[in-house]
Amino acid sequence: MLKERFSVIYSISGSRGEASKKAKDICIEQTVEFPEELITDSLIRNHIFGRVESLHKKDKNTCTARINYNVEVSGFELVQFLNLIFGNISIKPGIRLESLELSPSLLKIFKGPRFGRSGLRRLLGIKKRPLLCTAVKPLGLDSKRLAGLAYQFAIGGIDIIKDDHGITNQRFSPFEERVRLCAKAVQKANEKTGKNCIYAASINSPADEIIERARLAKGYGAGGLLISPGLVGFDTMRRIADDDTINLPILCHPGLLGTYVISKKNGISHYALFGQIARMAGADAMIFPNYGGRFSFTKEECLSIAKGAAVRMGKIKPIFPCPGGGMSLNRVEEMLRLYGREVIFLIGGGLFTHGTNLIENLSS
Amino acid sequence: MLKERFSVIYSISGSRGEASKKAKDICIEQTVEFPEELITDSLIRNHIFGRVESLHKKDKNTCTARINYNVEVSGFELVQFLNLIFGNISIKPGIRLESLELSPSLLKIFKGPRFGRSGLRRLLGIKKRPLLCTAVKPLGLDSKRLAGLAYQFAIGGIDIIKDDHGITNQRFSPFEERVRLCAKAVQKANEKTGKNCIYAASINSPADEIIERARLAKGYGAGGLLISPGLVGFDTMRRIADDDTINLPILCHPGLLGTYVISKKNGISHYALFGQIARMAGADAMIFPNYGGRFSFTKEECLSIAKGAAVRMGKIKPIFPCPGGGMSLNRVEEMLRLYGREVIFLIGGGLFTHGTNLIENLSS
Structure with missing residues (x-):
């Protein structure tokens, strides 16, 4: 399994404390979708879980979170890639996907525009x-x-x-x-x-x-x-x-x-x-x-x-x-x-x- | 061309006057997407334009509009049907699609669930x-x-x-x-x-x-x-x-x-x-x-x-x-x-x- 990860930047509504909680939740919701404490498998904990890379205040009521995911979870397919970055959390209010920072293997797989x-x-x-x-x-x-x-x-x-x-x-x-x-x-x-x-x-x-x-x-x-x-x-x-x-x-x-x-x-x-x-x-x-x-x-x-x-x-x-x-x-x-x-x-x-x-x- | 029409119910934000204006706009935006006054063709005016069937207050800041469209505009294809009922107006704030009332030919074309x-x-x-x-x-x-x-x-x-x-x-x-x-x-x-x-x-x-x-x-x-x-x-x-x-x-x-x-x-x-x-x-x-x-x-x-x-x-x-x-x-x-x-x-x-x-x- 590749260890390579890519990052997604989200705006999260709420105080720093609330946003931090929501960011951790995103890491689970978008990957294993399972009570974190019940997962003992270290491969899953270390590689499949999303990871909060950074979190900082954007304005009074919003924080910016940078979360990264293992490229393997995307299956290197656009459909699952979109699901991974925003599938379930599209249903949760107060989370906005702001930008993507793709990693080498994704930049290679996705050819983008032909012209x-x-x-x-x-x-x-x-x-x-x-x-x-x-x-x-x-x-x-x-x-x-x-x-x-x-x-x-x-x-x-x-x-x-x-x-x-x-x-x-x-x-x-x-x-x-x-x-x-x-x-x-x-x-x-x-x-x-x-x-x-x-x-x-x-x-x-x-x-x-x-x-x-x-x-x-x-x-x-x-x-x-x-x-x-x-x-x-x-x-x-x-x-x-x-x-x-x-x-x-x-x-x-x-x-x-x-x-x-x-x-x-x-x-x-x-x-x-x-x-x-x-x-x-x-x-x-x-x-x-x-x-x-x-x-x-x-x-x-x-x-x-x-x-x-x-x-x-x-x-x-x-x-x-x-x-x-x-x-x-x-x-x-x-x-x-x-x-x-x-x-x-x-x-x-x-x-x-x-x-x-x-x-x-x-x-x- | 069939004259058959089907209805879509929208919630529209704003006063009655504002909502009425927005409802009329939906009729144009979702069909001809062209300055209404420049269209002289009576076939288009009478059959292609959406039509506001009714508009009433829902609550203080919202009205309910019932708008109907000619089934022919849907092309009897789900992709264009979705475009017709919400494509462009998805980009306009304050419009929510509430429900559909399909007409006979659409109910015949769309088979729905197999089981x-x-x-x-x-x-x-x-x-x-x-x-x-x-x-x-x-x-x-x-x-x-x-x-x-x-x-x-x-x-x-x-x-x-x-x-x-x-x-x-x-x-x-x-x-x-x-x-x-x-x-x-x-x-x-x-x-x-x-x-x-x-x-x-x-x-x-x-x-x-x-x-x-x-x-x-x-x-x-x-x-x-x-x-x-x-x-x-x-x-x-x-x-x-x-x-x-x-x-x-x-x-x-x-x-x-x-x-x-x-x-x-x-x-x-x-x-x-x-x-x-x-x-x-x-x-x-x-x-x-x-x-x-x-x-x-x-x-x-x-x-x-x-x-x-x-x-x-x-x-x-x-x-x-x-x-x-x-x-x-x-x-x-x-x-x-x-x-x-x-x-x-x-x-x-x-x-x-x-x-x-x-x-x-x-x-x-």
């Missing part, structure tokens, strides 16, 4: 400027009209055109028909513009169909995939990212995951969930609602996602933060200052009316 | 009394020792013996070895007791292996499966429940799902998540932490799970609530009063020391 920032830039042929993404929408349009929009967006200079995340396989726009038409429309536009705009097909779908849909999308010429791990499971995304026969970049959508991040006391931080975990699970870009839009993320929370998307994690490539909503031409400068150039701006269809000005703006 | 209460009773050959479940643990024991425990539990009269949820495929107890030995141990005990005790193998595993692990478990003689949809995705569980070649009852574990239920203001209610949704997704029994144990669920929350597990949902069978933790002999009477006989008591290994008294107790 990452530089790979996606290479596919698109765009060296330095921020990337532009938009969605074909609204849900309810037929495939032909969605493809018409895709064509216009591609002609107008958008880099990545994705399905709106609610557009999946409805009878008014069945998956195969839509993907075929949209991919074709974008290819046609690319021939005209000489660019490499990508159409990313939403493949959120039944567990027994998702791989087939990914392959179909690729076959029809889609250049990327949209996946919501909250809906299909993080490891389903990881499995698709790892598949050499699919070999497409993945835009990760936060649908159904919001509840994890909206409390300061519970759940998982923006940094860990939308930065580190999405990245471990193979996302090439993480979509999230930008501050100042119709959602409630703060500027700091958005920035923390960008940080988690790029923090050093062995050979796991940095990925793009992809803030969406609340984006308008007069905010470009502010957004560039905040995110820098390593960002994908997910802009509303309305902005398209500005033509290519935005792209010129970003390139300058 | 349900009566099917599981039939497998076990137990007509009326509450069922008893326990877990082999702690994590860290080798497969032989886990199998030894399984044998003793089965001899002692336990009905369902499951892997502890953190025991998956670690090197100190690899999946195949453990499942083979545990299933064999339980079969051996059954030959002695003449009973039909079931061993439920934990198959939480990589997306590309989980079906194979389910089939392996069946092949080795496991009589049930343990699945955590928070880890592997709800539709993965549904897919396994629907698979005729697997054909095993499913114990559903709440790992990683806790965050959804621990706030009164956000997320999803215990009733909907651990009752209705788990059931739609094919669970035959839903494990949850009982009140009065080391977790924080209240008596009312636990009871609401039992209600969601049994509420009339077309032909979708009622399933067992499976409260765990905090269970001891002197609480049996209280628990029976609360849950009635249609329950699986998930009891700690320690209780096993009482021998078969507990079973005689429950049978009387």
